[in-house]
Amino acid sequence: MWTYHPDLLATPVPRYTSYPTAAEFGEGVGSAEMAAALERVEPDTEVSLYLHIPFCREICWYCGCNTGAANRAARLDAYLARLSEEIDGVARRLAGRGKVGRIAFGGGSPNAIAPHAFLQLAEQAKAAFGATAPVLSVEVDPRGFDGAWAEAMAKAGVSRASLGVQTFDAGLQAAIGRVQPREDIAATVGLLRGAGVESINFDLMYGLPGQTDDALAASIAESVAMGADRLAVFGYAHVPHLIPRQRRIDAGALPDAAARFGQAALAHDALTGAGYDPIGFDHFARPGDAIAVAAREGRLRRNFQGFTEDEAEVLIGLGASAISEFPDLLVQNEKNAGRWHMAVSSGRLAAARGVRRSSDDQWRAAVIEELLCQGQADLAGISGRAAIALRLARFAALNLVRWEGSVLLLAPEALPYARVIASAVDQYRGAAPTRFSSAV
Numbered sequence: 001m002w003t004y005h006p007d008l009l010a011t012p013v014p015r016y017t018s019y020p021t022a023a024e025f026g027e028g029v030g031s032a033e034m035a036a037a038l039e040r041v042e043p044d045t046e047v048s049l050y051l052h053i054p055f056c057r058e059i060c061w062y063c064g065c066n067t068g069a070a071n072r073a074a075r076l077d078a079y080l081a082r083l084s085e086e087i088d089g090v091a092r093r094l095a096g097r098g099k100v101g102r103i104a105f106g107g108g109s110p111n112a113i114a115p116h117a118f119l120q121l122a123e124q125a126k127a128a129f130g131a132t133a134p135v136l137s138v139e140v141d142p143r144g145f146d147g148a149w150a151e152a153m154a155k156a157g158v159s160r161a162s163l164g165v166q167t168f169d170a171g172l173q174a175a176i177g178r179v180q181p182r183e184d185i186a187a188t189v190g191l192l193r194g195a196g197v198e199s200i201n202f203d204l205m206y207g208l209p210g211q212t213d214d215a216l217a218a219s220i221a222e223s224v225a226m227g228a229d230r231l232a233v234f235g236y237a238h239v240p241h242l243i244p245r246q247r248r249i250d251a252g253a254l255p256d257a258a259a260r261f262g263q264a265a266l267a268h269d270a271l272t273g274a275g276y277d278p279i280g281f282d283h284f285a286r287p288g289d290a291i292a293v294a295a296r297e298g299r300l301r302r303n304f305q306g307f308t309e310d311e312a313e314v315l316i317g318l319g320a321s322a323i324s325e326f327p328d329l330l331v332q333n334e335k336n337a338g339r340w341h342m343a344v345s346s347g348r349l350a351a352a353r354g355v356r357r358s359s360d361d362q363w364r365a366a367v368i369e370e371l372l373c374q375g376q377a378d379l380a381g382i383s384g385r386a387a388i389a390l391r392l393a394r395f396a397a398l399n400l401v402r403w404e405g406s407v408l409l410l411a412p413e414a415l416p417y418a419r420v421i422a423s424a425v426d427q428y429r430g431a432a433p434t435r436f437s438s439a440v
């Protein structure tokens, strides 16, 4: 059972899907650094690809993603044609170096594009990068998902899918601008299973306007009954000053911090009680799922897509705003669609901003990742350990962390505070705290 310590959650912290975080990205890093990083990829370097489809059938009010409405066919077609050029352009630079083991389609909603267009992109990416049998994953919006899409996924060999569910409660769905009847979600799961998708993730949310504990518990029970292999349970972050579309959400109906903490704890108890393994601080998986196996074997990782069993050291992001990750570099493509089109059409890499990772950054990145994924990390290689221990003294006094020499260990009850604890290792915090959300 978790104990609520509001003072420990008072400061917003990053989600640490990278370190340094995107808040540290600057203009001084771009296509030249990306080109040099691609040059350094060795023939046997493990590489994963991420293809960004920034379109959705309907835009949900809570969404902070870089996505737009898929209502203009010409705009969609132009984007896909350019993405196809970018795939070939980046593959040419790699010239056969790197072993691509995974290709992920995200967005936005990949199924906002036509199924044949998806299949064409998947086949092109496999051929261009010489990926013979990659693990293919796709983010799916149940709204509008159909048999033709499932067929395309089966042909492409997709084995992982992640569904944006958020809540099964019709009233809450209306309150967040994402109406999708239970029957549509069930039909999507049926189609995905029929297409041979082995692992299905449901994204759920707590902390929604007007959401009660009972409503959250009902959504979790429904997800378990539908056979979700994985669940990611996120707290809704209301930041309308950063995401203007959230202004449509009734801020007065949002659960307060204590209620949010209670809902995060409820989700954890309900899912572990239903036989799911906790993965990191907000994911859950059936014990036989690949991510649960990776977690048990100490191979769990964290990247831009959240907790993952993907162990590749290089992630190449393709599409407007997509982020690439190399051991010594984080770099993001142009967010502005027009500038992204121009860069790719002129044969340039579209990378526009990012951050070089110093060896100290890389040490800290590894420690933060281990704390979040394994619940412990050896800080022997990090300077300023005494200052970190001082920052964590209040957590130690509450038995949420303890030290064994230079190894920092989190207690199981420290899970809701994991991001805050990890932030003690972060060199950059304090610069822009309002860009982040509460850890719970």
Ligand code: SF4
Pocket (backbone or CB within 6 Å): 055, 056, 058, 059, 060, 063, 064, 065, 067, 107, 108, 109, 141, 164, 178
């Ligand atoms: S479907 Fe997903 S990406 Fe698209 S608007 Fe809704 S939450 Fe955002």
